Amino acid sequence: MIHEHERVVRMVAELQNVLFSMGANEIRSEILETPDAFHVSVRGNSRGNICRQVEKLRKLLSLARRADMEEELWSLAGSVDFDTELSLVGMMSDRAEVRCDGDAGVVEVELVRKK
Amino acid sequence: MDDSGTTPAGNRLHYGILVSTFLSLVLAGFLFDTPSDIVKGLLKIVTDPDYLITDYMGIGGVGAAFVNSGLVSLLCIALLGFLKVQVTGITFAAIWTVAGFSFFGKNLLNVWFIIAGVRVYAFYRKEPFSRFIYSALFGTALAPLVTQILFGFNVSPALKIPLAALAGISVGFILPPLGVAMMRFHQGFNLYNIGFVSGLVGSLVLSIFQSYGFLPQSRLVWSKGHNAALAPLFFAFFLALFALGYFLEGRKISGLAAVMRYPGRIVTDFILLEGIGPTLMNMGLGGMGSILYLLAIRGDINGPTLAGVFTVVGFSAFGKHLRNMAPILAGVVLGGVTKVWGLSDPPIQLAALFGTTLAPVAGEFGIFWGIAAGFLHSSLVLNVGALHGGFNLYNNGFSGGIVAAVLVPVIEAIRTGREKT
Numbered sequence: 428m429i430h431e432h433e434r435v436v437r438m439v440a441e442l443q444n445v446l447f448s449m450g451a452n453e454i455r456s457e458i459l460e461t462p463d464a465f466h467v468s469v470r471g472n473s474r475g476n477i478c479r480q481v482e483k484l485r486k487l488l489s490l491a492r493r494a495d496m497e498e499e500l501w502s503l504a505g506s507v508d509f510d511t512e513l514s515l516v517g518m519m520s521d522r523a524e525v526r527c528d529g530d531a532g533v534v535e536v537e538l539v540r541k542k
Numbered sequence: 543m544d545d546s547g548t549t550p551a552g553n554r555l556h557y558g559i560l561v562s563t564f565l566s567l568v569l570a571g572f573l574f575d576t577p578s579d580i581v582k583g584l585l586k587i588v589t590d591p592d593y594l595i596t597d598y599m600g601i602g603g604v605g606a607a608f609v610n611s612g613l614v615s616l617l618c619i620a621l622l623g624f625l626k627v628q629v630t631g632i633t634f635a636a637i638w639t640v641a642g643f644s645f646f647g648k649n650l651l652n653v654w655f656i657i658a659g660v661r662v663y664a665f666y667r668k669e670p671f672s673r674f675i676y677s678a679l680f681g682t683a684l685a686p687l688v689t690q691i692l693f694g695f696n697v698s699p700a701l702k703i704p705l706a707a708l709a710g711i712s713v714g715f716i717l718p719p720l721g722v723a724m725m726r727f728h729q730g731f732n733l734y735n736i737g738f739v740s741g742l743v744g745s746l747v748l749s750i751f752q753s754y755g756f757l758p759q760s761r762l763v764w765s766k767g768h769n770a771a772l773a774p775l776f777f778a779f780f781l782a783l784f785a786l787g788y789f790l791e792g793r794k795i796s797g798l799a800a801v802m803r804y805p806g807r808i809v810t811d812f813i814l815l816e817g818i819g820p821t822l823m824n825m826g827l828g829g830m831g832s833i834l835y836l837l838a839i840r841g842d843i844n845g846p847t848l849a850g851v852f853t854v855v856g857f858s859a860f861g862k863h864l865r866n867m868a869p870i871l872a873g874v875v876l877g878g879v880t881k882v883w884g885l886s887d888p889p890i891q892l893a894a895l896f897g898t899t900l901a902p903v904a905g906e907f908g909i910f911w912g913i914a915a916g917f918l919h920s921s922l923v924l925n926v927g928a929l930h931g932g933f934n935l936y937n938n939g940f941s942g943g944i945v946a947a948v949l950v951p952v953i954e955a956i957r958t959g960r961e962k963t
Contacts, residue, residue, distance in 0.1 A: 429667070490548075491548050494672070494673050495673055495675055495676060497673075498677075498722075499677060499722070500809050503726075503808060506726060506729050506730070507729055509906070510805060510906060512809060514809055514815065515809045
């Protein structure tokens with residue numbers, strides 16, 4: 428697969444955009460590449476309890492991996508900051524986990540993308 | 543039952559809907575012509591140069607055009623099944639687009655060269671063909687390139703047959719990487735991305751042809767007089783599609799309201815997001831609305847406009863709905879009132895239907911900008927066809943890509959400016 432690293436970078440950018448749109452002003456991202464997969468973690472703070480908004484995030488990121496759609500559309504991930512491509516990021520991931528701690532004001536997304 | 547297509551049962555249902563739709567199109571062809579006339583018509587269709595605008599109903603008759611469209615679609619569905627592709631909204635969009643353009647430009651002969659080119663690309667990249675299947679299906683926009691060389695060039699068959707195959711396969715080979723790169727150009731606001739890519743490739747190919755003395759000719763094969771038979775037939779069909787969705791959704795229309803809340807920018811796969819029921823209802827509405835629009839402007843229901851209607855229906859599973867399409871249509875109608883052409887002129891009938899490629903502009907930025915996009919598109923689309931000489935069947939996708947690429951950054955800048963004041 429070509430542009431593998433660029434695809435992962437775009438997935439992270441998309442998640443960062445989403446967290447900004449949810450009010451975060453401090454975002455930390457980590458990418459770990461192993462021989463089999465990329466492990467992505469993006470964590471942002473929130474102003475107030477935004478855990479209600481996280482359901483949509485969870486639904487879209489939980490879409491099954493779709494190599495056919497990814498191949499056609501991956502370059503759109505992270506491309507704009509006024510709309511989301513979360514469903515695309517979901518289709519580019521094999522596993523997604525979204526955690527929200529309303530009291531601590533933290534949203535964290537973890538993705539696994541197999542090679 | 544999860545009907546998003548992520549389960550085997552859901553996927554089988556989606557395949558069943560596609561197969562029964564296009565099988566019924568084949569059978570409907572026999573309502574219009576005898577089997578022998580259909581065979582003769584199909585032979586005329588596959589030996590035609592096909593470049594824009596070539597109405598297969600005018601070339602081979604209504605029955606042959608129906609059978610051509612149905613068979614090409616069924617073969618593409620068989621290819622999807624062979625590759626074990628999961629059927630969702632983008633799949634419906636691709637198959638309905640192929641079906642529509644098989645009324646004017648794609649046929650049982652010319653689409654396979656482009657598809658083979660994409661297959662060669664997958665082989666070259668050592669990746670499964672299924673990854674690039676949508677580039678292959680949408681990429682058949684350039685199929686007239688093959689038939690133009692085969693049947694439009696006055697050179698020896700020993701030269702033109704390998705040349706046609708080479709041209710088709712070469713174009714198919716370069717489409718997948720170009721599709722990814724060009725998506726960034728319009729940021730997903732032009733739903734017919736491969737139409738934009740095909741416009742660029744077609745322009746390049748035409749330039750090479752012209753360097754060797756080939757002069758493109760304008761063409762308009764546009765049949766008339768089918769409205770009385772085709773309008774009720776297709777209106778009833780789209781009503782049935784709506785009804786099927788309604789029943790699959792448990793006789794509720796709330797899902798349809800949810801569909802209409804999406805801006806529609808790529809990637810908005812309604813089957814994945816809202817399920818098959820609301821998607822089919824939305825597709826039915828898109829089809830009925832398109833037929834009513836054509837009747838309202840005293841347009842013609844024929845091969846090219848049915849391609850427009852089918853494309854609206856297909857993309858109503860992948861981004862379009864009445865709310866985001868209406869402002870685009872309004873922009874084209876506004877152009878009809880103020881510009882030098884009329885709404886029933888053939889290219890403008892097509893511009894209105896295919897111009898809904900820009901529906902996400904209205905969905906994202908509102909009615910005013912949707913009207914502006916339709917207004918601009920209706921002028922630009924009349925001029926870009928000359929660049930590719932009619933080789934790119936998705937001429938409106940080419941124009942739509944340019945309009946979106948110019949308009950969206952301007953809108954963003956204006957909106958951002960307003961936010962700061």
